[in-house]
Amino acid sequence: MTQAKAISLISGGLDSMLATKVVMDQGVHVEGINFFTGFCIEGHTHAIRSRGQKKPKRNNALWTAEQLGIKLHIVDVIDEYKDVLLNPKHGYGANLNPCQDCKTFMIRKALEWIEDNGFDFIITGEVVGQRPMSQRKDLMPVIARESGAGERLLRPLSAKNLPQTLAEREGWIKRDEMLGFNGRNRKPQMALAAQYGFKDYATPAGGCCFLTDEKYSKKVVDMWQHRSSRDYEFDDIMLLKVGRHIRPRPHFKMIIGREDGENKYMEGYRKQFISLYTTSHRGPLVLLDGKDISDEDIQLAGRIVARFGQGRDADSVTVQAQWPDGEAKDFTVSPMPAEEIIQDWYV
Amino acid sequence: MSLHELDARRLLCPMPVIRTQNKASTLAAGDQLVVTCTDPGALSDIPAWCRITGHKIISSTQQGNEIIITLEIGET
Numbered sequence: 446m447t448q449a450k451a452i453s454l455i456s457g458g459l460d461s462m463l464a465t466k467v468v469m470d471q472g473v474h475v476e477g478i479n480f481f482t483g484f485c486i487e488g489h490t491h492a493i494r495s496r497g498q499k500k501p502k503r504n505n506a507l508w509t510a511e512q513l514g515i516k517l518h519i520v521d522v523i524d525e526y527k528d529v530l531l532n533p534k535h536g537y538g539a540n541l542n543p544c545q546d547c548k549t550f551m552i553r554k555a556l557e558w559i560e561d562n563g564f565d566f567i568i569t570g571e572v573v574g575q576r577p578m579s580q581r582k583d584l585m586p587v588i589a590r591e592s593g594a595g596e597r598l599l600r601p602l603s604a605k606n607l608p609q610t611l612a613e614r615e616g617w618i619k620r621d622e623m624l625g626f627n628g629r630n631r632k633p634q635m636a637l638a639a640q641y642g643f644k645d646y647a648t649p650a651g652g653c654c655f656l657t658d659e660k661y662s663k664k665v666v667d668m669w670q671h672r673s674s675r676d677y678e679f680d681d682i683m684l685l686k687v688g689r690h691i692r693p694r695p696h697f698k699m700i701i702g703r704e705d706g707e708n709k710y711m712e713g714y715r716k717q718f719i720s721l722y723t724t725s726h727r728g729p730l731v732l733l734d735g736k737d738i739s740d741e742d743i744q745l746a747g748r749i750v751a752r753f754g755q756g757r758d759a760d761s762v763t764v765q766a767q768w769p770d771g772e773a774k775d776f777t778v779s780p781m782p783a784e785e786i787i788q789d790w791y792v
Numbered sequence: 793m794s795l796h797e798l799d800a801r802r803l804l805c806p807m808p809v810i811r812t813q814n815k816a817s818t819l820a821a822g823d824q825l826v827v828t829c830t831d832p833g834a835l836s837d838i839p840a841w842c843r844i845t846g847h848k849i850i851s852s853t854q855q856g857n858e859i860i861i862t863l864e865i866g867e868t
């Protein structure tokens with residue numbers, strides 16, 4: 446019999462690592478696939494924030510693949526993912542996380558991949574009843590059906606609780622060797638990890654992406670509300686991860702760097718946005734995101750910028766505004782008193 | 793053997809790895825690829841990706857804010 450081949454959705458968390466290992470132990474050739482939606486927690490904020498203090502954060506999907514000794518294919522799905530986020534058929538979770546549609550989308554992409562590469566089935570680390578939204582037992586067949594994967598989808602960690610799939614029928618895996626995990630209790634996973642000798646695995650608290658984060662979701666909604674369309678570019682979603690966001694007027698917001706790493710990262714955007722910084726005192730770099738920004742708006746933003754720099758208590762602070770074409774103008778302002786910065790301005 | 797270059801500056805991980813992977817898939821075994829990036833995460837991610845995919849890191853240097861990683865494409 447030729448060796449069966451499976452692709453495993455590797456998120457970087459423990460469940461997908463265990464699910465992969467369970468199937469590898471059955472003699473199946475497994476490779477990993479990881480989808481980058483632009484919202485993944487992996488890397489970014491750590492990369493943006495100042496270097497040096499801690500050792501650089503590893504990419505957990507790569508780390509998992511290396512521990513398992515399998516190949517990993519990382520696929521950029523940023524553009525295609527827009528439709529999942531903007532029009533989720535099954536709606537959102539607690540925040541802007543469209544988990545059910547997201548899972549379905551990723552499994553559909555994995556299905557395309559196995560068809561293109563001559564693989565036999567797909568593995569996920571889903572566990573029945575583990576998360577309220579996408580892992581309910583009654584939703585698991587819906588995801589399998591709507592993704593088109595049908596019985597080519599195997600969830601080894603809960604396979605004993607689920608109907609037979611192709612991998613079992615073809616004899617590529619044995620049902621007895623699969624698991625019957627159920628619910629939110631993580632102890633069985635931890636025990637299995639110990640049995641396999643897996644240590645140091647990632648334990649993300651919320652979900653696998655920024656869309657489960659309340660503050661981040663609010664920033665996305667604010668961006669949509671203040672633009673004529675809900676469309677977004679990759680740069681938009683990256684900038685939502687950086688800095689303090691303050692919207693002093695409906696037509697523009699300020700992105701204020703919180704430390705050197707962020708200021709440095711934002712430097713790269715000065716050809717796209719009007720930027721401000723204080724020249725008389727140390728202070729953050731600020732980008733103005735909006736349309737029809739007037740001189741008056743720039744004066745207002747200058748007073749706020751001064752508030753966030755070391756000249757906050759000075760009588761006057763010099764601010765430089767630079768336009769995307771490189772034209773620059775210096776002006777002097779009095780820093781805005783803290784009490785005038787209205788709480789509602791914070792996005 | 794031929795030498796190729798990839799500009800992954802200003803991209804944050806995992807984008808430099810994705811670009812490296814996509815470029816590498818168009819190259820032949822023995823070819824060398826010089827990747828320039830600015831995200832320090834690439835210093836651990838690109839070598840990790842090379843280890844699991846069978847490519848070899850030839851050198852990895854830092855010049856100011858830029859990280860230059862040279863790798864050799866392995867047999868797939």
Ligand code: SF4
Nearest residue numbers: 543544547652653654
């Ligand atoms: S947490 Fe994010 S990446 Fe994970 S399933 Fe939900 S929407 Fe998708």
